[in-house]
Every structure is written in structure tokens, then in C-alpha cells.
Amino acid sequence: MPVADSPLFTPVTIGKLTLSGRLIKTATAETRATHDGFVTPELLQFYIPIAKGGTPLIITGNIYVGLDGKSAPRQVGADDDDKIPGLRQLADAVHAHGSKIFAQLNHCGRQVVPQFAGVSEAVSASAVKELVTGTLPRELSLREIQAIIANFGAAAARCKQAGFDGVQIHAANGYLMSQFLTPHTNRRTDRYGGSFDHRINMLRDVFREIRSRVGADFPVIIKMNGSDKLPLRHGLNTDELVRVAMVLQKDGADAIEVSVGHYESGMPMVHGTFxxxxxxxxxxxxxYLPWVRRWGFRLFWPLFALLFDVLWPRREGFNLRYAQAFARELSIPVICVGGFLTRAAMEAALARGSCDLVSAGRAFIADPLLYRHIQHDEPGPRCVDCNACIGHLGVQPVDCYHPAVRAQKDAMLARLT
Known part of the structure; x- marks a missing residue:
């Protein structure tokens, strides 16, 4: 399909921001900040090639809004005004090449190994153990909840001051906002738990606080699950999550990005080989896991890998069935993430009306010039969905760790500079 006829390269509006195309870079944890959360040249080096490739919108890896919500070492923070100069460097570096950039704001809640992340304890909506890590969080008090809400608002204001084009609230994949939405992880009986209307209050209050701090014209989007994928536990299904999105749209959210699963779900959010x-x-x-889990994984990871290969095989657009349910009910743009690699799959998703934009993570890690290469039908490094990059998160800087693909990428970037 010629570029002129492709829906992938037509403009789209998020709030009052117009993007030049409909393939964007989704959030991917970076492990490239300083140990106390400051932007580094190493972080800029990851994003500049993606911007040089003409990517219409880049969403950063999750940025913590307070130290209690940090999820991993070398994670970027927006928890204090001293982070603003570095965040401005990042925004300016992306803008210099014509791309837009949103900051993904997050609190990890119970999905953390405190010793690994360097935090004193894990907190959550309720004291429900995380089965993968073995972490037992402490239930947040009402006063602590209000402090977290304020932290989200302050972090968003700092990102706006630093020159970002918008922010994304991370309410997917089992992190704190998701923990408040999901009955399995929220056993509260106050205004933040119990009924549907109470369980959505945390996310709504965070959104309202951010909106009050950044104004009506600054894009605020939400990443949320299309399904919690929590068998034998009380997770949310697609209809319930669409209902959440409809409330957020009414509150003024500018777009929804659809993902899937919690840590406890296994690996439905990536697919491929493991x-x-x-x-x-x-x-x-x-x-850094408790010793029983640590030795269990050490002994049985090959069996887990074989099982995961069967459960979550490589497939493009694996969240489209969820995104389509959101697109039917919402008037704001719906973004679908989920294994996209090829122009054909992206164009088909848009042409069917399953979503308004597609986002990719691992594909951009393998090929930072992905947008340019797809737009001009040029060859480039192709992600093989080996998920080695996922395995290094929090330990090694985000990059492609498949030897053959990495060699192609390094050669390409050497020519670029």
C-alpha cells in the first residue's frame, strides 16, 4: 500500500496534540538513569535514535512519582524539582528531531522486590501477597493514599514544566493503579475499595489531580488492561475494564492504551519465546527473590520457558480483541500494544477499526528507526521476540540482547552517527 493510502501515516489527534502518524513507541523500562533517578547521557542515547527515525510519539519507561513507588534500580524519577533539568534535557533531545514525548507516571505498589529496588517496603491497596515475587505489601492508609495522589499531580506538573508533550498514567499490568481497580488485590471497605464505583476512585482521583495541575489543554492518557488474566482469582474482564475507560473518558482522559495482565498472570504481555x-x-x-522462589526458578526455569512458549506464542496484535471492545464504546483514541512488528499487521489493525493507533516496544528496541523503515519500506533489524531484553530489565540497560539482531542494530546506528 502506498504511503499516501496507508492509515498508518495519517495524522491523529490526542487531546489538542496532533501526531503525524499512528505508530508510536510504547513505554519500556530503561535501566539507564542514575541510581537516584536522574536522567543520564546513556538514557538520551536510547531515545535520540528513535526520535531520529521520525517516530510520531515516544512514551517513556515508567517514571516513579515517589520513592515508595520505585520498581527497579536505575529508574527515572519525577519525585522532586531537582529532576526537572534532566527531564528537560530528555524532552529537548526528542523535540530536536521532530518527535513528541509523553512521560509515563507510575507507582509499582506490591509488584516489587524491595531489596532489589532499594525501597524499605511494598505498599498496596490491600495486604495481598504477590505470588511471583512473594512480596507481602502493607495496606496503604487513607493519608498515604492522599500523599500518592498529590505525588502524581506534582510529577505531572514537573514533566510539563520540563517540556513534555503529555503524560500517561500507568494503570495496567498489575501496578498500583491496577491494584486498586482489581478486586483480587483490593479488599478495602472504605471509599477506595469494595464496589466498582469505589475501586475506581483512586485512579479517578489521580487523574483529577493531574488535570488540575497541568490544565485542560495538556494531554493526559491512561494505560490499562484489556483483561487482568488472573484465572482462579477475582480479576477484571474486558467488559468491566471498558466500563472503567468510559468513566475516565467522561472525566476528560484524552486516550486509552490497551495492554493485558499482571505479574501473576505470567507473560501474556509480551509473547514469543522465553x-x-x-x-x-x-x-x-x-x-533478590526469597530463597524458595529463587531456587525454584533457578531449577525449573527451562520447564517454565517451554510452558510459556506454548501459552504465549509469537503473534502480532495479540491485544486487538481487547482494543476492539474499547474502540466500539469510546470516542477518544484507542492505542493497542501487543507484538506489532510489520506494516501489514499494523495497517490491518487500523483498517479494521480495532484501534486508532498501534504502539510497539520490543520492535523499537531492536530497530530504533522502525518508523522510518516501515514508512519507506526499507529493511532494518527485526525483533525476533526472544524476550532477552525483558529478562535484563532492572539489571542491564534496555537494549536488544539477541546477538544477531544486536549486531545489525549496532551496525545501523554506527552508520547513523
Whole structure:
């Protein structure tokens, strides 16, 4: 399909921001900040090539809004005004090449190994143990909830001051906002738990606080699950999550990005093959798990890898069935993430009306010039969905760790500079 006829390269509006195309870079944890959360040249080096490739919108890896919500080492923070100069460097570096950039704001809640992340304890909506990590969080008090809400608002204001084009609230994948939405992780009986209307209050209050701090014209979008994928537990299904999105749209959200699953779900949020991923985890973040889980993973990761290969095989657009349910009910743009690699799959998703934009993470890690290459039908490094990059998160800087693909990428970037 010629570029002129492709829906992938037509403009789209998020709030009052117009993007030049409909393929964007989704959030991917970076492990490239300083240990106390400041932007580094190493972080800029990751994003500049993606901007040089003409990517219409880049969404950063999750940025913590307070130290209690930090999820991993070397994570970027927006928890204090001293972070603003570095965040401005990042925004300016992306803008210099014509791309837009949103900051993804997050609090990890119970999905953390405190020793690994360097935090004193885990907190959540309720004291429900995280089965993968073995972390038992402490239930947040009402006063602490109000402090977290204020932290989200202050972090968003700092990102706006630093020159970002918008922010994304991370309410997917089992992080704190998701923990408040999901009955399995929210057993509260106050205004933040119990009924549907109470469980959405945390996310709504965070959104309203951010909106009050950044104004009506600054894009605020939400990343949320299309399904919690929590069998034998009380997770949310697609209809319930669409209902959440409809409330957020009424509150003034500018777009919804659709993902899937919690940590406890396994690996439905990436798909592909998992031997490299789990082997890297065993030598990385899993070293900090409680000893029973640590040795269990060390002994049985090859079996887990075989099982995961069967459960979550490589497939493009694996969240489209969820995104389509959101697109039917919402008038704001719906973004679908989920294994996209090829122009054909992206164009088909848009042409069917399953979503308004597609987002990719691992594909941009393998090929930072992905947008340019797809737009001009040029060859480039192609992600093979080995998930080795996922296995290194929090331990090694985000990058492609498949030897053959990495060699192609390095050669390409050498020519670029």
C-alpha cells in the first residue's frame, strides 16, 4: 500500500496534540538513569535514535512519582524539582528531531522486590501477597493514599514544566493503579475499595489531580488492561475494564492504551519465546527473590520457558480483541500494544477499526528507526521476540540482547552517527 493510502501515516489527534502518524513507541523500562533517578547521557542515547527515525510519539519507561513507588534500580524519577533539568534535557533531545514525548507516571505498589529496588517496603491497596515475587505489601492508609495522589499531580506538573508533550498514567499490568481497580488485590471497605464505583476512585482521583495541575489543554492518557488474566482469582474482564475507560473518558482522559495482565498472570504481555528471557532473569532480578522462589526458578526455569512458549506464542496484535471492545464504546483514541512488528499487521489493525493507533516496544528496541523503515519500506533489524531484553530489565540497560539482531542494530546506528 502506498504511503499516501496507508492509515498508518495519517495524522491523529490526542487531546489538542496532533501526531503525524499512528505508530508510536510504547513505554519500556530503561535501566539507564542514575541510581537516584536522574536522567543520564546513556538514557538520551536510547531515545535520540528513535526520535531520529521520525517516530510520531515516544512514551517513556515508567517514571516513579515517589520513592515508595520505585520498581527497579536505575529508574527515572519525577519525585522532586531537582529532576526537572534532566527531564528537560530528555524532552529537548526528542523535540530536536521532530518527535513528541509523553512521560509515563507510575507507582509499582506490591509488584516489587524491595531489596532489589532499594525501597524499605511494598505498599498496596490491600495486604495481598504477590505470588511471583512473594512480596507481602502493607495496606496503604487513607493519608498515604492522599500523599500518592498529590505525588502524581506534582510529577505531572514537573514533566510539563520540563517540556513534555503529555503524560500517561500507568494503570495496567498489575501496578498500583491496577491494584486498586482489581478486586483480587483490593479488599478495602472504605471509599477506595469494595464496589466498582469505589475501586475506581483512586485512579479517578489521580487523574483529577493531574488535570488540575497541568490544565485542560495538556494531554493526559491512561494505560490499562484489556483483561487482568488472573484465572482462579477475582480479576477484571474486558467488559468491566471498558466500563472503567468510559468513566475516565467522561472525566476528560484524552486516550486509552490497551495492554493485558499482571505479574501473576505470567507473560501474556509480551509473547514469543522465553528461554533467553528467563535465563537472564535467573542471573538478574530473580537473585533478590526469597530463597524458595529463587531456587525454584533457578531449577525449573527451562520447564517454565517451554510452558510459556506454548501459552504465549509469537503473534502480532495479540491485544486487538481487547482494543476492539474499547474502540466500539469510546470516542477518544484507542492505542493497542501487543507484538506489532510489520506494516501489514499494523495497517490491518487500523483498517479494521480495532484501534486508532498501534504502539510497539520490543520492535523499537531492536530497530530504533522502525518508523522510518516501515514508512519507506526499507529493511532494518527485526525483533525476533526472544524476550532477552525483558529478562535484563532492572539489571542491564534496555537494549536488544539477541546477538544477531544486536549486531545489525549496532551496525545501523554506527552508520547513523
Amino acid at each position: 528461554a533467553r528471557c528467563l535465563r537472564n532473569m535467573v542471573g538478574g532480578a530473580m537473585r
